[in-house]
Amino acid sequence: MDEEQLKKLVNEVFEESFETxxxxxxxxxxxxxxxxxxSLDIVDLVVALQKKFKVQIRDDERIRNxxxxxxxxxxxxxxxxxxxxxxx
Amino acid sequence: xxxxxxxxxxxxxxxxxxxxxxxxxLSGGKSAVKAMPDWEGYKGLRSLLGAPAELQNEKExxxxxxxSMGRISLFGVEAAEQAIRDxxxxxxxxxxxxxxxxxxxTMGGAGDFLEAFSAILRNYDISELSSMSFFKCLSxxxxxxxxxxxxxxxxxMAASAACASxxxxxxxxxxxxxxxxxxxxxxxGAEELHPxxxxxxxxLYATSTHxxxxxxxxxxxxxxxxxxxxxxxxAGVLLLExxxxxxHRDAPIYGEVIGYSTCGSGAHVSQSSREGMRSCMKDALKxxxxxxxxxxxxxxxxxxxxxxxxxxxxxxxxxxxxQVPVSSLKGYIGxxxxxxxxxxxxxxxxxxxxxxxxxxxxxxxxxxxxNQIAHVREPLKRDITVVVKNCFAFGGINAVLIIRKLNx
Numbered sequence: 138m139d140e141e142q143l144k145k146l147v148n149e150v151f152e153e154s155f156e157t158x159x160x161x162x163x164x165x166x167x168x169x170x171x172x173x174x175x176s177l178d179i180v181d182l183v184v185a186l187q188k189k190f191k192v193q194i195r196d197d198e199r200i201r202n203x204x205x206x207x208x209x210x211x212x213x214x215x216x217x218x219x220x221x222x223x224x225x
Numbered sequence: 226x227x228x229x230x231x232x233x234x235x236x237x238x239x240x241x242x243x244x245x246x247x248x249x250x251l252s253g254g255k256s257a258v259k260a261m262p263d264w265e266g267y268k269g270l271r272s273l274l275g276a277p278a279e280l281q282n283e284k285e286x287x288x289x290x291x292x293s294m295g296r297i298s299l300f301g302v303e304a305a306e307q308a309i310r311d312x313x314x315x316x317x318x319x320x321x322x323x324x325x326x327x328x329x330x331t332m333g334g335a336g337d338f339l340e341a342f343s344a345i346l347r348n349y350d351i352s353e354l355s356s357m358s359f360f361k362c363l364s365x366x367x368x369x370x371x372x373x374x375x376x377x378x379x380x381x382m383a384a385s386a387a388c389a390s391x392x393x394x395x396x397x398x399x400x401x402x403x404x405x406x407x408x409x410x411x412x413x414g415a416e417e418l419h420p421x422x423x424x425x426x427x428x429l430y431a432t433s434t435h436x437x438x439x440x441x442x443x444x445x446x447x448x449x450x451x452x453x454x455x456x457x458x459x460a461g462v463l464l465l466e467x468x469x470x471x472x473h474r475d476a477p478i479y480g481e482v483i484g485y486s487t488c489g490s491g492a493h494v495s496q497s498s499r500e501g502m503r504s505c506m507k508d509a510l511k512x513x514x515x516x517x518x519x520x521x522x523x524x525x526x527x528x529x530x531x532x533x534x535x536x537x538x539x540x541x542x543x544x545x546x547x548q549v550p551v552s553s554l555k556g557y558i559g560x561x562x563x564x565x566x567x568x569x570x571x572x573x574x575x576x577x578x579x580x581x582x583x584x585x586x587x588x589x590x591x592x593x594x595x596n597q598i599a600h601v602r603e604p605l606k607r608d609i610t611v612v613v614k615n616c617f618a619f620g621g622i623n624a625v626l627i628i629r630k631l632n633x
Contacts, residue, residue: 155288156288173289175289177292177356177357178356180355180356181355181356181357184352184353184354184355184356187352187353188353193352195352
């Protein structure tokens with residue numbers, strides 16, 4: 138799975154779980170301010186990412202530093218590089 | 226004591242998404258009971274019948290408000306919004322601390338309970354739970370969601386007494402207004418159809434099992450061939466309001482609540498108690514300062530269980546003899562459990578307005594053991610002033626509410 142495919146799957150999480158319009162899914166979009174998520178949504182974002190990428194990230198400290206959609210892309214790319222995301 | 230009137234009505238039932246659809250269905254003698262073939266996957270479930278309702282435009286509710294709402298809450302919100310529109314409630318009144326909300330349901334969101342526990346039990350792992358699982362399941366999920374969504378800041382409480390839930394909600398609302406604690410409240414209940422709900426009755430041999438191939442012939446309240454209840458879904462919400470408050474703001478007035486009683490039977494968790502039912506009806510009449518002969522119609526609980534209908538018929542006969550017309554609406558829309566009291570009371574208000582009593586559907590041959598009361602078997606045109614609404618719940622909890630055409 139290449140980086141573009143990973144980003145596409147992250148975007149799917151936002152569309153499926155938070156009904157986010159595709160045009161809002163830009164790397165520099167702030168998750169709270171621009172996309173409109175709140176603290177409860179972050180719980181569901183973690184659950185949805187876990188399901189989508191078949192990983193366990195609930196206790197991953199890096200989640201606390203996520204601010205933008207681009208941060209999530211990079212987080213998922215790092216998970217892939219670290220071998221946490223199984224090949225489809 | 227203050228007077229309490231009904232100034233708004235909202236109903237979602239298997240016969241349609243508003244009160245007028247329900248009344249059209251009753252008028253047409255239409256059954257909304259359907260076969261539920263998908264339920265065959267549940268081992269041991271013998272009753273494959275249900276009365277499903279349809280959600281309308283739920284996506285119009287913004288996601289952040291909708292995310293905590295399961296099917297049951299969406300029905301509740303829909304009915305509550307209807308009641309507000311019907312009652313011409315403005316934002317100032319709705320969000321004042323003198324405006325409350327008491328709603329009931331049997332167990333909260335059944336489908337979401339199953340989903341949440343299934344997620345946990347797959348691996349005894351809670352990490353797949355959504356942040357909203359809890360809010361969708363809760364026993365007060367309907368009340369919580371209705372009150373939050375509408376911005377209600379007054380008295381908020383959830384009634385949970387199975388099939389008596391919404392009548393208890395209305396009874397509490399009546400008492401809060403009567404005593405001057407609140408000016409107005411949205412009161413009622415909601416319920417969702419789900420095989421695990423039907424299953425709770427099925428395991429007790431309380432569901433209809435002989436009509437899986439002929440759904441519209443069941444349930445059959447008071448009939449010789451009745452074989453149990455059929456679950457329905459939807460919501461009923463009535464806006465209760467203090468009389469002078471309603472007059473002052475020129476609200477529509479559909480009727481007056483004049484008596485209420487709720488009591489325990491103190492006898493058995495599931496077996497109906499003739500004595501408990503009788504006592505509850507008598508107490509409600511006393512509260513309304515009425516004699517049995519002042520009553521024009523009894524809207525029975527009668528769910529078509531063998532023992533429940535028999536006990537209720539006996540209790541009604543004990544109180545009203547064989548002169549007061551009695552019918553049950555379960556044959557049309559199934560048993561909507563925690564919503565039934567409010568939905569059927571809303572229908573009763575319309576019967577008062579239309580001067581007609583709709584009959585018990587599927588009552589072809591009256592069971593001799595239920596034959597000591599005046600069953601309505603055809604639409605009965607007559608002036609109706611006072612209606613008694615019965616709800617008798619598992620757990621030996623009884624509730625009876627009395628309404629009348631507004632008497633100035």
